[in-house]
Amino acid sequence: ESHMAETSDKRIALSNNYAGNSWRQAMLQTFEETAEEAVANGVVAAADAYTTSENQATEQAAQIQNMILQGYDAIVLNAASPTALNGAVKEACDAGLTVVSFDGIVTEPCAWRIAVDFAAMGREEVDYLASRLPEGGNLLEIRGLAGVFVDDEISKGIHAGVEEHDQFEIVGSVHGDWAQDVAQKAVAGILPSLPEVVGVVTQGGDGYGAAQAFEAAGRDTPLIVLGNRQDELQWWAEQRDENGYETLSLSIAPGVASLAFWVAQQVLAGEDVPKDLTVPFLKITQDTLDAALESTPEGSVANVVYTLEDAQEVIAEAK
Amino acid sequence: MTDHESAPIVALTEAAKHFGPVRALDGVSLSVAPGDCIGLVGHNGAGKSTLVNLVNGGLAPSSGEIRFDTGGTALGAGVRSVFQELSLCPNLTVAENLRISHSALKGPGWRRPARAEIRQSLDTVFPDHGIDPDAEVDTLSIAERQMVEIAIGFAPRGTEARLVILDEPTSSLDAGIAEQLLAHVRRFCAGGGAVIFISHMLGEIFDVATRIVVLKDGKVVAERPADGFTRQGLVDAMGHVTAEEGETSETARSFGAEIVRSPEGLSAREGEVVGLSGLAGHGQAAALARLYLSRTSSWHARKAPEVVFVAGDRTRDGILPLWSILRNVSISILQQGARWGLVDRAAEEATAAEWKKRIGIRTDDVTNPILSLSGGNQQKVLFARALASSAPVIIMDDPMRGVDVGTKQDVYAMIRAEAARGRTFLWYSTETEEVCQCDRVFVFRNHEISAELTGADITEERILEASFEMQEAS
Amino acid sequence: MTNPFAKPWIWSWVAAALAFALTLGLTSGRGAGELAYAALSFGAFAAIVGLGQMLVITLGPGNVDLSIPATMTLSATLALKAMGSDEGTALLGLVVALGAGLGAGLANYALIFLLRLPPIIATLAASLVYQSFAIWSNRGLRIKPPEGLADFATGRFLGLPNVAWVGLALAIVVWVVLERSVWGRWLLATGQQMRVARLAGVPVELVRASTYVTVAVFAALSGYLLASFSGGAALNMGTEYLLMSIAVVVIGGTSIAGGYSNVPGVWGAALFMFLVVSMLNSYGAGAGVRNVLTGAIIIAIVIAASTKKRGRA
Amino acid sequence: MSLLARYRIILPAVSLAVLLAATFWMQPRAMSYFGLNLLFNLAVPIALATIAQMMIIMVNDIDLSVGAFVSLVACITATFLNDAPVLGLAMLLALIVTYAVMGAVIHALDLPAIVVTLGMSFVWGGIALFILPSPGGSSPGWLRTLMTVKPPLAPMAVVASVVIAVVTHFLVIRSGLGTVLRGVGGNARSVQRAGWPVIRLKALAYGLAGLFGVLAGMALVGLTTSADANIALRYTLLSIAGVILGGGEFTGGKVSPTGAVIGALTLTLASSFLSFLRLSPDWQIGAQGAILILVLTARLVFRQKRAEA
Numbered sequence A: 001e002s003h004m005a006e007t008s009d010k011r012i013a014l015s016n017n018y019a020g021n022s023w024r025q026a027m028l029q030t031f032e033e034t035a036e037e038a039v040a041n042g043v044v045a046a047a048d049a050y051t052t053s054e055n056q057a058t059e060q061a062a063q064i065q066n067m068i069l070q071g072y073d074a075i076v077l078n079a080a081s082p083t084a085l086n087g088a089v090k091e092a093c094d095a096g097l098t099v100v101s102f103d104g105i106v107t108e109p110c111a112w113r114i115a116v117d118f119a120a121m122g123r124e125e126v127d128y129l130a131s132r133l134p135e136g137g138n139l140l141e142i143r144g145l146a147g148v149f150v151d152d153e154i155s156k157g158i159h160a161g162v163e164e165h166d167q168f169e170i171v172g173s174v175h176g177d178w179a180q181d182v183a184q185k186a187v188a189g190i191l192p193s194l195p196e197v198v199g200v201v202t203q204g205g206d207g208y209g210a211a212q213a214f215e216a217a218g219r220d221t222p223l224i225v226l227g228n229r230q231d232e233l234q235w236w237a238e239q240r241d242e243n244g245y246e247t248l249s250l251s252i253a254p255g256v257a258s259l260a261f262w263v264a265q266q267v268l269a270g271e272d273v274p275k276d277l278t279v280p281f282l283k284i285t286q287d288t289l290d291a292a293l294e295s296t297p298e299g300s301v302a303n304v305v306y307t308l309e310d311a312q313e314v315i316a317e318a319k
Numbered sequence B: 001m002t003d004h005e006s007a008p009i010v011a012l013t014e015a016a017k018h019f020g021p022v023r024a025l026d027g028v029s030l031s032v033a034p035g036d037c038i039g040l041v042g043h044n045g046a047g048k049s050t051l052v053n054l055v056n057g058g059l060a061p062s063s064g065e066i067r068f069d070t071g072g073t074a075l076g077a078g079v080r081s082v083f084q085e086l087s088l089c090p091n092l093t094v095a096e097n098l099r100i101s102h103s104a105l106k107g108p109g110w111r112r113p114a115r116a117e118i119r120q121s122l123d124t125v126f127p128d129h130g131i132d133p134d135a136e137v138d139t140l141s142i143a144e145r146q147m148v149e150i151a152i153g154f155a156p157r158g159t160e161a162r163l164v165i166l167d168e169p170t171s172s173l174d175a176g177i178a179e180q181l182l183a184h185v186r187r188f189c190a191g192g193g194a195v196i197f198i199s200h201m202l203g204e205i206f207d208v209a210t211r212i213v214v215l216k217d218g219k220v221v222a223e224r225p226a227d228g229f230t231r232q233g234l235v236d237a238m239g240h241v242t243a244e245e246g247e248t249s250e251t252a253r254s255f256g257a258e259i260v261r262s263p264e265g266l267s268a269r270e271g272e273v274v275g276l277s278g279l280a281g282h283g284q285a286a287a288l289a290r291l292y293l294s295r296t297s298s299w300h301a302r303k304a305p306e307v308v309f310v311a312g313d314r315t316r317d318g319i320l321p322l323w324s325i326l327r328n329v330s331i332s333i334l335q336q337g338a339r340w341g342l343v344d345r346a347a348e349e350a351t352a353a354e355w356k357k358r359i360g361i362r363t364d365d366v367t368n369p370i371l372s373l374s375g376g377n378q379q380k381v382l383f384a385r386a387l388a389s390s391a392p393v394i395i396m397d398d399p400m401r402g403v404d405v406g407t408k409q410d411v412y413a414m415i416r417a418e419a420a421r422g423r424t425f426l427w428y429s430t431e432t433e434e435v436c437q438c439d440r441v442f443v444f445r446n447h448e449i450s451a452e453l454t455g456a457d458i459t460e461e462r463i464l465e466a467s468f469e470m471q472e473a474s
Numbered sequence C: 001m002t003n004p005f006a007k008p009w010i011w012s013w014v015a016a017a018l019a020f021a022l023t024l025g026l027t028s029g030r031g032a033g034e035l036a037y038a039a040l041s042f043g044a045f046a047a048i049v050g051l052g053q054m055l056v057i058t059l060g061p062g063n064v065d066l067s068i069p070a071t072m073t074l075s076a077t078l079a080l081k082a083m084g085s086d087e088g089t090a091l092l093g094l095v096v097a098l099g100a101g102l103g104a105g106l107a108n109y110a111l112i113f114l115l116r117l118p119p120i121i122a123t124l125a126a127s128l129v130y131q132s133f134a135i136w137s138n139r140g141l142r143i144k145p146p147e148g149l150a151d152f153a154t155g156r157f158l159g160l161p162n163v164a165w166v167g168l169a170l171a172i173v174v175w176v177v178l179e180r181s182v183w184g185r186w187l188l189a190t191g192q193q194m195r196v197a198r199l200a201g202v203p204v205e206l207v208r209a210s211t212y213v214t215v216a217v218f219a220a221l222s223g224y225l226l227a228s229f230s231g232g233a234a235l236n237m238g239t240e241y242l243l244m245s246i247a248v249v250v251i252g253g254t255s256i257a258g259g260y261s262n263v264p265g266v267w268g269a270a271l272f273m274f275l276v277v278s279m280l281n282s283y284g285a286g287a288g289v290r291n292v293l294t295g296a297i298i299i300a301i302v303i304a305a306s307t308k309k310r311g312r313a
Numbered sequence D: 001m002s003l004l005a006r007y008r009i010i011l012p013a014v015s016l017a018v019l020l021a022a023t024f025w026m027q028p029r030a031m032s033y034f035g036l037n038l039l040f041n042l043a044v045p046i047a048l049a050t051i052a053q054m055m056i057i058m059v060n061d062i063d064l065s066v067g068a069f070v071s072l073v074a075c076i077t078a079t080f081l082n083d084a085p086v087l088g089l090a091m092l093l094a095l096i097v098t099y100a101v102m103g104a105v106i107h108a109l110d111l112p113a114i115v116v117t118l119g120m121s122f123v124w125g126g127i128a129l130f131i132l133p134s135p136g137g138s139s140p141g142w143l144r145t146l147m148t149v150k151p152p153l154a155p156m157a158v159v160a161s162v163v164i165a166v167v168t169h170f171l172v173i174r175s176g177l178g179t180v181l182r183g184v185g186g187n188a189r190s191v192q193r194a195g196w197p198v199i200r201l202k203a204l205a206y207g208l209a210g211l212f213g214v215l216a217g218m219a220l221v222g223l224t225t226s227a228d229a230n231i232a233l234r235y236t237l238l239s240i241a242g243v244i245l246g247g248g249e250f251t252g253g254k255v256s257p258t259g260a261v262i263g264a265l266t267l268t269l270a271s272s273f274l275s276f277l278r279l280s281p282d283w284q285i286g287a288q289g290a291i292l293i294l295v296l297t298a299r300l301v302f303r304q305k306r307a308e309a
């Protein structure tokens, strides 16, 4: 295709702020695979991944500045903060680089954004609970890392959902830092003081920990909305086989990095790409559970790898 | 001579200081007038340092009164102290240390006058001191630090010094430097200044003091002009039962096999007391430390150590400040009697009790914290730590610092008795008198051995000669 | 001196008890057993790393192990990979985990001893390397522990969680070592003044080396148990134990200046750190309030402990 | 006394120079006005935070709350200082005063600074979450202008570093009061005996730390244009590493402000250097550790020289 030739001398870098969980590892892997193939096919000259040692905006800002110095043509960015990188992103734009942010997006107008509507994700969780538990009840909310944009957005969505479905009440809210063991600990600590809980709304990565805490406390397992981790899905499947447990799992697919890569390539190729794109989140239901389990490596996260065609489709949709 | 008519700079009336049940100072009245040089003596723990701290305002009296002629504080009255423990800021330069106690040095360009002032003061007290005002204090030897502290004490610092308190100022100085200080003290007093001079070296006291005050168990037991005391009278007043003297002229003893030989040429035989001498800071302490470190390991400890160490610089090398006296004594002998790596606590207690008695540590209970002891008694704990072990070689780095006359005699006797039983001592001392009691002496100069003296050759003259030779030649 | 409030460790226990009571006040006593059980389970992990950190902090100013989180993650990752969810491999996993801890401890000490790096920096730098090892070894994949091991880690014996038994046993061993053994005396002496200890015949390097190895092995054990307890190792599993390990030591009354340790305080502080978060969560405090109150309580405990200490002196 | 022991600044300076040369060699583009600014502008807030940490280490304490404090300042700067400058300024001043009070309390009650600051780090972090529950705010215009100014000859980052180093050198090393403050670290008792109110000196040292922490947070917002509650958490460890890298020591009042600034620059440069190496993502984090070890190993030479002296 003609677009390919035009970017064959371009170099793309992935700026990543965190590598400490399975989601990020799956993301890095997808990017690497996509990039390797693209380089081998001569689509781009180079596509390198960089990760900062600490999950900090300041360090990532420095990383972006280095990428400018290294002469990359585009930066694919999963940002530590939606606003704190704006200074560095602006510098990159001014230096003529294309910046495509995804997952953790930035608000700087010169950058492209591939966003997931996190608030909608939170609302959808409550909608699902309402469809399953029409008579309502008490909910436990497990949040992510305090002070982070995604945490705030999902939580807002959840609270908006609860307002809409007023048969529900959030009786407890803990921070699980998107980590299994932290969530487990926080839930175990708050459970003794909670009345009966019918549902748990989560942000992904913490459903299994919550389930374990409920089990350890000797309580009935409530309806826990899961976040696509393989161990969560596995647990779900076991529960389903045992007692017909039914729930919903949703999260953003780590493969969105490959989508961002192709969007960056399209921008470099001179395509007219709108600044704001959205990707749907990856939803796993009772029906798709087995298929999802099968395609997800043990210990990893359910994933979708996006191709150039997917990217073009997303772009066309946004126009 | 003293002018008793002039108003005293400071007057204490019935001043007392109690630390809990300890009556460190028990109603002392004393006045110091311009021109006085008061020699303050007393056994370890008599309360000398406590008295000093009352006079300079470091401690508030439990009862009684301290009055200055200016009516204000000690600082305002021109009272200066040189403390028993070195109290400079080691990270600052000599001149910067002057700045600490000279708050009038202000504004940009304070360094130049500070340098000039401290150099001037050093030159006055210690001619040929060779100390650079821009040197950081922790690069100086312990003797040099002591000199700097003394010089800061006598420096004008805006207001002239009127009363300078010297708490064992010569304990780490060699004889030559100490003599310079004594000369300066005499000049200072003759010029109308006052000095309180604390020392366990009675010779020095008789050298400088116009008046001698004897403290015993927190009370003044005697106070007379210096010529009213004889040496023996002074010792008696301090109230220590001294061991018999006169053992010095013993017949030549026979020694065993050579047990120590170091690369720089130090050697010692079983049962021998070997002295290290020379000017302070010429490498004696370093040689001993090297020898100790090479004979022991930081990776494994033997049940019966080969060598033990008695530190002179207590805070840096000797004391474990958080612990009781008991644990401080037993640290080197823990492995003796230990089973399955566990300490034999009964044996430990017995040893501490025995040594408290043998070496006379002044405390009612060995489980008291070590820091509740006076400086000299802390030093005795360090002796006990070394002697309680079974090590055949004992290295002593100027260990008599701050130890009172009576105890010194006891310790000398103990050393001789242990040597007679075949233990070997390597003993560095800044006091030539002590070195002269040794069986063999190595004199150090410029970090090398400049002479090895034995038998009748061990005299003060020969030692001095070997210490200075090089400097005269160059 | 029988006044119990003169003991510096009492304050962490008082604080833990208060947090416990306040939480239960909300439910008028219901769930006491559950809460205590949870506190003992989760407190155990903090207590185990805290005991190790305590030994290091006892070595004196500047001594601290910042590689605990990375060591936990690395050893847990390697252990779970070695076991691969197969039954009967629990012992193999334990050996791998402890081996990884041993290696990390030796490496830390080598940096400190051979390169003379300040321990804070050495362990911080080394922890980044361990983190890389963990990533490289299986790219963050969560492998489930063998079922028997998971059952052990989440199980109970005589009503107490098994992990708490492990933590208690270690605490007793450490206590005996510190109070009664020659090595303990050596450690306390080294912590007061290394030079003095060396001149008193203490093999100070042996003491330091064994301490740094011990803390890493404890961290490895804690990581191994935590991964078994929570269903697998994650790359970020140790993160919160960095500040936690230091906090439980200092809240527990161990002197940060070295030379003085406090074993019971570590357990008290470990329970407190769990209970205070539970309490604040139960009262519905947001992250902001929770942090401010946690900080304020930590400072209050330190002030209380130090005031009593001075009163006694 | 060896040259190295006397001028503890030589070693950090040489490390920085070597690293800079290696960076230029790897990436010649960096050898320009533009390039130097990109390499170093984020080092400016780190340098200020390192100076703050140094003030505390100078009096023998250690501050585990620097990172949280700078984050809080950043949050205030990006919100109150921008929207209501007077209120914002008052809050920042109150923070500095709080720091000074913290120093006084630590001294008066003889508390371990490491624990108090650990507790305070939770407090600062909590307040920051109140102010900015999710990232946002924006930098006051003047601050943004100041941090992106393009002075002639040398880029802002270099000029700012030099200014910080010179000012703090005069403050801490040359001035009389700075000397006394270092004396508190060297031997607080003798400073006390000389008649200084040590409690006020401690409060002053902490107050200065607060001041530089505030400057660090403001500089950071000027660069990033907005803030969040976690933005500078890693400054705690970075600042400690910076002080040590710059030739400072944890105890004894041995610090060097110039060294601290150089240390901060070195740390920043080290991670840039690594990204120029284009390592495999698996090892990028580990390499950061390795280079830290490498740079610090140079101290070994220095230490041996000192031991001989």
Ligand SMILES: Nc1ncnc2c1ncn2[C@@H]1O[C@H](COP(=O)(O)OP(=O)(O)OP(=O)(O)O)[C@@H](O)[C@H]1O
Pocket: B019, B022, B023, B024, B025, B042, B043, B044, B045, B046, B047, B048, B049, B050, B051, B084, B362, B371, B372, B373, B374, B375, B376, B377, B402, B404
């Ligand atoms: N801080 C303290 N707490 C308890 N007891 C103390 C304290 N300081 C001194 N003492 C006690 O007060 C007494 C007098 O001590 P001081 O230091 O004045 O003796 P000294 O005459 O200077 O002895 P030395 O010649 O050994 O220096 C000693 O018994 C000592 O144990």
Ligand SMILES: Nc1ncnc2c1ncn2[C@@H]1O[C@H](COP(=O)(O)OP(=O)(O)OP(=O)(O)O)[C@@H](O)[C@H]1O
Pocket: B108, B109, B110, B111, B112, B113, B115, B134, D174
């Ligand atoms: N007496 C001296 N011995 C050795 N070096 C000296 C001496 N006096 C000055 N110097 C050196 O001369 C240089 C200039 O002196 P410096 O500026 O330090 O003095 P100052 O004017 O008193 O200080 P400042 O005004 O900065 O407080 C310095 O490098 C200093 O090391």
Ligand SMILES: [Mg+2]
Pocket: B048, B049, B050, B084, B374, B375, B376
């Ligand atoms: Mg004394």
Ligand SMILES: [Mg+2]
Pocket: B168, B171, B199, B200, B201, B400, B401, B402, B403
């Ligand atoms: Mg003496």
